[in-house]
Amino acid sequence: MTTPMNKGPQDGGPGGEVPGGTGPAASGGANGATGSGAADGAAPKIAVSDSQTAAARRGPAGPGRFMGGQGAEKSMDFKGSGKRLLNLLRPERAAIVGVLGLGVLSIGCAVVGPKVLGNATDLIFAGVVGRQAPAGETKAQVLDGLRANGQGGVADMLNSVDFTPGQGMDFGAIGTVLLWVLAIYVASAVFGIVQGRIAANAIQRTVFRMRESVDAKLSRLPLSYFDKQPRGEVLSRVTNDIDNIAQSMQQTTGQVVNSTLTVVGVLAMMFWISPLLALIALISVPASIVVATKVGKRAQPQFVSQWKTTGQLNGHIEEMYTGHALVKVFGRQKESAETFREHNEALYASSFRAQFISGIIQPAMMLIGNLNYVLVAVVGGLRVASGALSIGDVQAFIQYSRQFSQPLTQVASMANLVQSGVASAERVFELLDAPEQSAEPVRPERPAELRGRVAFEDVAFRYDPEKPLIEDLSLKVEPGHTVAIVGPTGAGKTTLVNLLMRFYEVSSGTITLDGVDIAAMTREELRAGIGMVLQDTWLFGGTIAENIAYGADGGATREQIVEAAKAAHVDRFVRTLPDGYDTVIDDEGTGVSAGEKQLITIARAFLAEPSILVLDEATSSVDTRTEVLIQRAMARLRSGRTSFVIAHRLSTIRDADVILVMENGSIVEQGSHDDLIAVGGAYARLYKAQFAEAVAEVD
Known part of the structure; x- marks a missing residue:
């Protein structure tokens, strides 16, 4: 595993020495591009990727690194982000109309239920009163008799009761009313279930489209975006934040x-029953709004902090897990654990504050609701005593007062979910709004025949606008030639390949492929004929055969896989494994050595059969004997193809048609190995410093 320690930022900029990007955008090309090639939406044939993780570009991570990605420090625009989140539901207008319609039916039934149930209460009370009243008298005579006996208050109360003196409870009528209540509540539940299903489908489709948008966005982001973002932070936005949005919306x-x-x-029913009691119930609304608003404003920054620190923690964990061997080798477990503790404590503190502050809303709303309930009960009792309302109406009204305060409490208590969801939405929107790579040409061009003639004409490039890296570089490579690029770290070797692949755009000048400016070609067209084998291996969880077949568009037959494996000398060790080509390995290649992983990725390149081949320290992980075998295989692979070889191993460089020596972004020498040695310049100095012992080994 290559880690930040053994391959840090190189070539004078954040791009490092390897042109493969990282991050979830790396969906892979024809043969495994996981870097910017895949991230740019094209499909270069890259046999090995993930060689340039975010950690590798920035160098080793220590305590305090990765304190949030770009944009994480911005203040929360709750209203704007919330409105934008709701706009995502526009394609679901029909479903929303259905949800509203079913909601009206469901809530309508639920609202009518207490009123109908109040009729049953009135029937029961009327039966109790009627049984105690003298038979043979009318209701008016009974009430007059009560007033004559000084019970005017009782008479006023019974005035609103529809009873028949001498007649008890009408159980048939009561049963009919109760059946109606049952039917109403069952209908309300059915409507609610259907409404919930439609709402769930609409929301999940919306989140599905959001994930698609994010995935498409990642494919359009330039490599520079992933250079500046911790990979765990990007992953957190793509996974945790979108999941949180889905949960919050659901x-x-x-x-x-x-x-x-x-x-x-409920408010309509309350005004129908008693406008006075309805006005009393409305007293709680302004108080509820004030409480929810005040508490919500204090809670919102905490939710922003919560999800920002979640991204920071994920970034640290991902980086430490990826480089766990390096952490142990250099004894940095304590520093790593301390950084984790700091991030974890920050997440705990922000999450606690967010949940605690927003959690104040519900008990405060319950207090307001209970006070409102007391007022309604007292005034309602007085109204019954005066005969202005029946007992059934007061019973219904008390139920309505509960129904009225309950949704207010629920909405207020959902403030934490809403604020958390909007905070996550803003983080996702920041990613969706990030500057994209330059647009593809409207009328793309392509070479009539892809032969592999490459020309750099007065090319200038800089990662930092204030720090020039490559200035006025000109170079011509003929089809079928192998060009080796050497030079000290930071000289611009891999940057040259980055520009050829259009992982970065040139600042000035042009790069042509068979006479066509690569800026006039689509990235997919450009990269389709380019294969890359990088120093750092990239394998995915699956069988060895599947990993090799990743290099072929549309898959490959077992015969083609075995042929490529034999060419790359993979077959010899695969057949010693218990399951052969069906041996399952994970994304770290557990079960095979570093050299064997490199061989698998080289076999992947064989299967791709690219027109232009880029080898960046492709044999760095194999022993000398295996390297000799690979060089023979590479010679067959390079036959008839234009090849760019970035290497320090002499066995790779000596066979090249042309060797380019780069220093400070410029080509200072070029020629064959023998010619450059004879000159006694920069290449000869590199040779003496780095390659003399290697020559002795090979010879």
Whole structure:
């Protein structure tokens, strides 16, 4: 495993020495591009990728690294982000109309239920009163008799009761009313279930489209975006934040609709029964709004901090897990654990504050609701005593007062979910709004025949606008030639390949492929004929055969896989494994050595059969004997193809048609190995410093 320690930032910029990017955008090309090639939406044939993780570009991580990605420090635009989140539901207008319609039916039934149930209460009370009243008299005579006996208050109360003196409870009528209540509540439940299903489908489709948008966005982001973002931070936005948005929308959208309809419906019924009691119940609304608003404003920054620190923690964990061997080798477990503790404590503190502050809303709302309930009960009792209301109406009204305060409490208690979801939405929107790579040409060009003639004409490039790296570089490579690029770290070797692959755009000048400016070609067209084998291996969880077949568009037959494996000398060790080509390995290649992993990725390149081959320290992980075998295989692979070889191993460089020596972004020498040695310049100095012992080994 290559880690930040053994391959840090190189070539004078954040791109490092290897042109492969990292991050979830790396979906892979024809043969395994996981870097910017895949991230740019094209499909270069890259046999090995993930060689340039975010950690590798920035160098070793220590305590305090990765304190959030770009944009994480921005203040939360709650209103703007919330509105934008709701706009994502526009394609689901039909479903939303259905949700609203079913909500009206469901809530309508639920609202009518207490009123109908109040009729049953009136029937029961009328039966009790009627049984105690003298038979043979009318209701008016009974009430007059009560007033004559000084019981005017009782008479006023019974005035609103529809009883028949001498007649007890009408169980048939009561049963009919109760059946109606049952039917109403069953209908309300059925409508609610269907409403919930439609709402769930609409929300999940919306989140599905959001994930698609994020995935497409990642493919359009330039490599520089991933250079500046910790990989765990990007992953957190793509996974945790989107999941949190889905959960928040699922738990709040339908509830907000139902709560709003409940408030409207209950309020209408309350005014119908008693405008006075309805006005008393409305006293709680302003108080509820004030509480929810004040507490919500204090809680929102904490939710922003919560999800920002979540991304920081994920970034640290991902980096430490990827480089766990390096952490142990250099004895940095304590520093890693301390950094984890700092991030974990920050997440604990922000999450606690967010949940605690937002959690104040519900008990505060319950207090307001209980006070409102007391007022309604007292005034309602007085109204019954005066005969202005029946007992059944007061019973229904008390139920309505509970129904009225309950949705207000629910909406207020959902503030933490809403704020958390909007905080996550802003993080996702920041990613979606990030500057994209330059657009593809409207009328793309392509070479009439891809032969592999490459020309750099007065090319200039800089990662940092203030720090020039390559200036006025000109180079011509003929088809079928092998060009070796050597030079000290930071000289611009891999940057040259980055520009050829259009992982970065040149600042000035042009690069042509068979006479066509690569800027006039689509990235997919350009990279389709380029294969790369990088120093750092990239394997995915699956069989060895599947990993090799990743290099072929549309898959490959077992015969083709075995042929490529034999060419790359993979077959000899695969057949010693218990399951052969069906041996399952994980994404770290557990079960095979570093050299064997490199051989698998080289076999992947064989299967791709690219027109242009880029080898960046492709044999660095194999022993000398295996390297000799690979060089023979590479010679067959390079036959008839233009090849760019970035290497320090002499066995790779000596066979090249042309050797380019780069220093400070410029080509200072070029020629064959013998010619450059004879000159006694920069190449000869590198040879003496680095390659003399290697020559002795090979010879």
